[in-house]
Amino acid sequence: MLKQIVKGSGGLSLLLLAASVQAATPNAPVISWMPADYQLQNGSVQVPLRWDMWWGTNGNKWYLTKNDSVVFEAALTPNGQNAQSGNTNLMFSQPGSYQLQVSLCQVNGATEECAQSGITTLTISGTGGTDPVDPVDPVDPVDPVDPVDPVDPIDPIDPVDPVDPVDPVDPVDPAAPAKPTFAWSEDSVTLNGGSASLNLAWNMWWGTNGNLWQLKQNGSVVHSAALTANGQQAQSGSTSVSFSSTGNYNFVVSLCQQSSGSLLCTDSDVKTVSVTAGSGDGGDGGDGSFDPWTDLDMTAWPHPLKQNNVAFNNTTGKKVGAYFVEWGIYGRAFHAADIPAQNLTHIYYGFIPLCGPNEGLRQSNPQGYAALNSQCAGKPDYSVVVHDKFAALEKGYPGDVWDQPIRGIFAELYRLKQAHPHIKILPSVGGWTLSDPLYQVGVNPAARAVFIESIIDFIRTYDFFDGIDIDWEFPGGGGVTPDLGSPQDGAGFATLMQELRAALDALSVETGREYELAAAMSGGVEKLSVVDWEDAAPYMDYINLMTYDYYGAWNGVLGHQTGLYPSPNSPIVGFSADEAVQYLLNRGVPAGKIALGAAMYGRGWQNVSGTTGDNPFTGTGGDGITGGWERGIMDYKKIEADFMGGPEASGVNGFTVGWDDTAKASYVWNPATNTLISIDTKRSVREKGAYILQHQLGGIFAWEIDADNGHILNAMHEGLGHTQQ
Template identity: 50%
Template structure:
């Protein structure tokens, strides 16, 4: 299963670890304001502090003047929120929320809107009113960090997932994406209104607000502030642009890199509950399809639809869901989505792709009726990672290519080779399959009775999820970003281990891991050697390409290795 880290208003897999205590209250944001209002009467303004040190008082300022204020009772690092309903006069307004603990305060970014403004750009499309000059400058300057430009000589797909919530904690923005080295960018995640019991906490509250005036099984953006309103990503943006945030950046991206495909991914680990009803209920399915087609038609930088249903047949976040009919219903959903996309292609004179992210394990992928699904699909992104993790104490390669007889690999079908072979026997053409790279590691600490080469012995036992600082790549217990591993446990992209860790290579599984025998700490991850091996595997099997989860966890090392594994040569100046 895919580990989807969340911040702010995400709809992903697991909650983040709260940051370390500080005297300053946590970051806060004003949420979900439109850019223009015909009337400012009784307009509610809500601010949220999703995690961090609590405050004991708050205030809301309009154009620098306090218009609302109140007191709060601190409660550790739990979320805080308040709403102020005011009448706003005709004209421009700039709102800032402040959260204070005694005299120590945090302030939100300014949220701007106008009342009674007919909006001079309202009759223009984003292609006309958005300026991509900053993107052109970024293109001229070249990619950031360690990313190098490559010649994609074989036309293989080189894709990645970009997550909505990354603009918050990680502060990873669309301009940070190494677009030059990608054929496809998958945007995670678009949620579906309706039954979402797998989603909890502030993420659930945010979705409930977005769905308040929507019909069940319609899609919405989850974090409206990040997707459509956050206006500090590009200095060329105007406060009254109808589309701001990530979506405005995607428009600018497409202006600058017209060949890159941007595809919204619907679902994910905690947002898959509605799929079980959508797939089996024709009325729910029709509502969903109409809605997602309208979304990609409205925001026309999108190039298709990616379905991330975790998982047909069950075994997802909600253990009560799953039916033997899910597999054939998945095929029906693909067929009807393809038919709807075909109609949109005729209407708009362009092509749209239909893809799906599916489990990398044979036990789950075998639930799908591939014979009736695949003809409607352009690509299958097989999540060839998360085979092992700290949900139990079975130590194995979380992203191995092959099974191995020299290490403890106890779960049948938990490797890339087995799942690719299964798909091809079910009629899935090899060139419609992409395999996944993990841009993060999974690990345990405190394992006892391992040996000098790791925990792959019968005596090894115990262990708890690894943890650490966000600054070192730890955003969720049991998981660490690749760039954090490279710096702190690997000792550089060509390192052999640092700070008590030793690097090991399983030449049968084609898998990498780090082991600290003293502390019993084991990290299974992709490094550039294992990623290059995946590229070799893609070429050998004649597969369609390679993709990664998720791009904000890399520093360029792994994406470079994806190209090198495919035999792509570095561009020369």
């Protein structure tokens, strides 16, 4: 039976029709978050609407209904099992309640097989004007604007503390808070071994704040936490719920104002979670026989290169690596199948957390903190876990079955490894917001012993991993938690490398495989100087110098964020790739163990002032740029499209692509808006490749692969002299 959409004066109805030609039903779309309430201004208000289908069978047309009437439709270009999205604008000029729904369809002649999103309800208030106007034409549906990332659990780049869920209740005037909205999560979970868990998060993006929130399960409060009210700013929270029996569970978030014994709350819409039975012991048929190396469906693999990636011959044997981040499957819609694996020698999986003291994460990302605490329940401090269990182990991809014990990104990485056996995949432990426990691991032998035993067991269990990458930011201090760090960290880092190498060698005897040990290190000489390199380097395969983030909008100091050499007006000594490399070489580190970092993103400033001549770096930076995933940062692919006009173009939209021939560094500059963005381009990355060859370094890597459109990775190969296949 097929669902057919019929459009007419009565709106959109769904009819079940017998069909002689079967068409695949597309995966269900999800309407992106939008405020629940809008206020008419001068008699009208424009409401942007966006939807996403993150993965699954594509459609070739979509419809938008308003109160069951079709108000917009657009064609789509299917692209296998990859993400689809669309957007448009709705104009309202009358107050009232409006229900919006998106249908993603596969049109086959006169028949349309469709999947519907959930219903989003908008309340329009104020004084009305003329009748509503139909939405404007959408942007190109096959080249959408990047969506807002719904949950970014462990963003390593200067996060901002949006909410502090453990602050005490702040009494305020009793006014009903704005309506909270559940963040996206699975609507169904499977019991494995008799239990299952799910992280539920919510957001209130704008409106009257609450000072308390509650989660109700089937009408009963199962979680409550205080909030700090902050005017009309966003609020959010999360917690993990556990299940031990099958059935349907209804959840509601109540955002409340508690004052003088009274409680005034606003409820979210109901979220229903279906819990189904698993096989009882992990989905392997009861005998532990599931082997991801042989039992995973490989039908869709290998995937072709996408975007602008072209195949290269790695004739030098140099490392060409990139970080792939767990949270990228959400708003960024970048999955393991999108990784240009044949053009990489190494994938670094970001990030694997440690249980224990994680104050930096709590302050910067309360939702990520709650998810980690759920994963760490019953586990000793300093042991490792996956952070987002759904993303890593539970999300379904094409070929997965319901009782498969390993799904999610990890199952996809097993598939990737089978399709591209040359590639090395390493779990990256730590990162900007997850480094706090490493300070104890470095100097406390008991904590270090727990960690090493745990991480070895982790890569033994998930044996597509080929070693360990430590991303301790940073030995000696200067990380997300300012009061952490000591002079003993440099020796502790070396001891950690020694003991990890011994543990990996023992694992090699057990498995017959070789394992790599790497570390992501600051690209600044001052932080590098803390480490006892003479004792650490002999045990390491690669030292990945993070030769980016030298300068950024956390202050007004302007400089090349990923410069190869210092320029004459460089504000800080030791903030360039060459200075970092020469320092390590002078400390006796073998050149072949050093890798340079390329930036697949830019850091930028608005309202730059006091510039001299045509050199914007002579001025002072203002606030961070907007339009990316967070203030001050923007993906390379967006910069290229919006400000450069192409990978080697001279600039568009008032921006000029600039080049510092001393620093071998690129930037874009708009003197009319005083906007400056420091970036890597194909030109600067090729210079890094030439430098690697000149100094016989080990290779190059990039942060992070989902921000590229293929041009930066191509330039990484071109700089090393690799030829196209």
